[in-house]
Amino acid sequence: MKVAMSRNRRGLALLVTVALALAGCTADPKPPESRSVPTPGATPSVTPGPAGVGDSYFPTAGNSGYDVERYTLKVRYDPARDELRGTATVRATATAELPLFHLDLAGLTVRRVTVDGSPARHAREGTELVVTPAAPVRSGTAFTVEVGYDGQPVPLPNEAIGEGGWLHTADGAIALGQPESASTWFPVNDHPSDKAAYDFEITVPKGLVAVANGVPQGQRPAAGGWTTWRWSEATPMASYLSTVVIGKYRTSTGEHRGRPVFSAVASSLPRGAADESIAGTLAVADYLETVFGPYPFGAYGGVVVDEPRIRYALETQSRPVYSANFFRTGVNTGVVAHEIAHQWFGDSVSVARWEDIWLNEGLATYAEWLWAEHQGRDTAQATFDQQYTASDDQVWRVPPAAPGVANLFSESVYQRGGMTVHALRVAVGDDAFFRLLKAWATEKRNGNATTAEFVATAERVSGQQLDDLFAAWLYGTERPPPPTRR
Numbered sequence: 001m002k003v004a005m006s007r008n009r010r011g012l013a014l015l016v017t018v019a020l021a022l023a024g025c026t027a028d029p030k031p032p033e034s035r036s037v038p039t040p041g042a043t044p045s046v047t048p049g050p051a052g053v054g055d056s057y058f059p060t061a062g063n064s065g066y067d068v069e070r071y072t073l074k075v076r077y078d079p080a081r082d083e084l085r086g087t088a089t090v091r092a093t094a095t096a097e098l099p100l101f102h103l104d105l106a107g108l109t110v111r112r113v114t115v116d117g118s119p120a121r122h123a124r125e126g127t128e129l130v131v132t133p134a135a136p137v138r139s140g141t142a143f144t145v146e147v148g149y150d151g152q153p154v155p156l157p158n159e160a161i162g163e164g165g166w167l168h169t170a171d172g173a174i175a176l177g178q179p180e181s182a183s184t185w186f187p188v189n190d191h192p193s194d195k196a197a198y199d200f201e202i203t204v205p206k207g208l209v210a211v212a213n214g215v216p217q218g219q220r221p222a223a224g225g226w227t228t229w230r231w232s233e234a235t236p237m238a239s240y241l242s243t244v245v246i247g248k249y250r251t252s253t254g255e256h257r258g259r260p261v262f263s264a265v266a267s268s269l270p271r272g273a274a275d276e277s278i279a280g281t282l283a284v285a286d287y288l289e290t291v292f293g294p295y296p297f298g299a300y301g302g303v304v305v306d307e308p309r310i311r312y313a314l315e316t317q318s319r320p321v322y323s324a325n326f327f328r329t330g331v332n333t334g335v336v337a338h339e340i341a342h343q344w345f346g347d348s349v350s351v352a353r354w355e356d357i358w359l360n361e362g363l364a365t366y367a368e369w370l371w372a373e374h375q376g377r378d379t380a381q382a383t384f385d386q387q388y389t390a391s392d393d394q395v396w397r398v399p400p401a402a403p404g405v406a407n408l409f410s411e412s413v414y415q416r417g418g419m420t421v422h423a424l425r426v427a428v429g430d431d432a433f434f435r436l437l438k439a440w441a442t443e444k445r446n447g448n449a450t451t452a453e454f455v456a457t458a459e460r461v462s463g464q465q466l467d468d469l470f471a472a473w474l475y476g477t478e479r480p481p482p483p484t485r486r
Contacts, residue, residue, distance in 0.1 A: 062191025172247030341367030362417020
């Protein structure tokens with residue numbers, strides 16, 4: 001993905017700032033006049049079956065009329081030919097009568113489609129795969145779709161914020177990106193509102209590593225000098241959080257708190273800072289458990305890639321992926337803290353729509369501040385003061401709760417989002433604030449959430465009315481005064 005998405009406040013200068021170059025396309029920053037300031041409009045209704053779940057930022061993202069429960073993905077990738085062959089099994093439940101339905105799939109050639117074992121007609125409409133089953137699927141009915149496909153996968157361009165998805169690399173491939181990635185290598189309901197479990201079987205030439213999400217299920221030889229790597233993510237996952245990393249990597253394994261640990265670092269990198277930083281994952285996760293509550297997934301780990309086109313880190317579920325750039329100057333557990341914080345906020349508690357991305361990035365940014373304080377560096381208050389003083393006018397012109405597509409990954413969403421979290425802490429006090437973080441993570445675990453729900457939870461837990469605070473920090477277009485303790 002090529003949008004600016006630094007997970008380390010000191011690493012912003014490393015990134016290609018596509019979003020900032022397109023600044024100005026912001027949503028109306030004025031909050032609603034009703035109580036609980038950021039009350040959102042209802043998700044627009046859509047006709048069952050067609051593309052789009054009604055996300056105002058990405059109208060064609062995802063698909064309506066069904067809810068996916070599990071993806072079983074069996075893919076074989078030949079890096080020498082840049083060729084992918086796959087079979088995707090999608091188990092879902094219809095939420096409406098479905099004479100037809102859509103799956104997101106960018107590029108690739110579909111060879112066959114079945115629905116509950118019977119051949120189904122299929123057609124392509126841009127990045128959509130339109131499936132017409134032999135008979136309509138009744139509302140409330142569980143059904144299974146199997147798609148066989150192949151071809152040379154390519155990244156998916158997005159006019160506003162760059163591209164994401166499958167990248168052919170010198171020694172393999174990397175599937176990664178936000179907000180879209182998954183549809184470049186398998187048919188999917190590609191929106192975070194439809195989370196599902198995943199099983200992966202990835203077959204690659206012998207000698208290459210193939211890493212994905214979740215619990216490692218082992219590897220086995222395949223005919224003709226190939227190896228099949230198996231992974232399983234049983235906890236519901238948003239599609240953009242899925243990943244595959246194929247290539248030459250040195251791996252480390254272990255166990256922590258009864259969960260498997262699997263990490264990988266590109267073998268092209270010298271041993272040192274990257275390895276030590278990823279090894280810090282467990283210490284970071286243990287600390288964040290004291291702040292946010294129990295770690296939400298069944299495995300730990302991280303992957304460091306050495307690929308010039310990837311200059312960001314992404315919170316791919318249970319196993320974040322990091323650009324090697326974050327470790328060029330030494331050990332960096334700040335970026336690790338950011339990505340591991342996302343395992344709670346972004347992965348376990350996912351956005352219901354993309355305009356609420358500050359819920360992910362603001363809380364993860366604040367986790368960096370807390371981790372720095374925990375390590376004996378700057379306090380969270382000192383970091384807030386530094387950010388508040390240093391932030392330029394653009395940060396205050398872009399409201400983090402309504403940034404617009406062009407500013408979806410802007411500094412306002414990250415740094416002003418983090419400052420909003422600190423302003424909330426100051427306003428409600430430490431006791432209520434830390435109870436709120438744990439309540440939010442617990443009550444929304446494995447689900448989706450909106451800004452309005454966060455505000456309501458903050459008011460309930462704190463017993464305070466917080467309209468003015470959130471109006472200023474999330475929706476205002478001027479710098480609010482720094483918060484003071486009551």
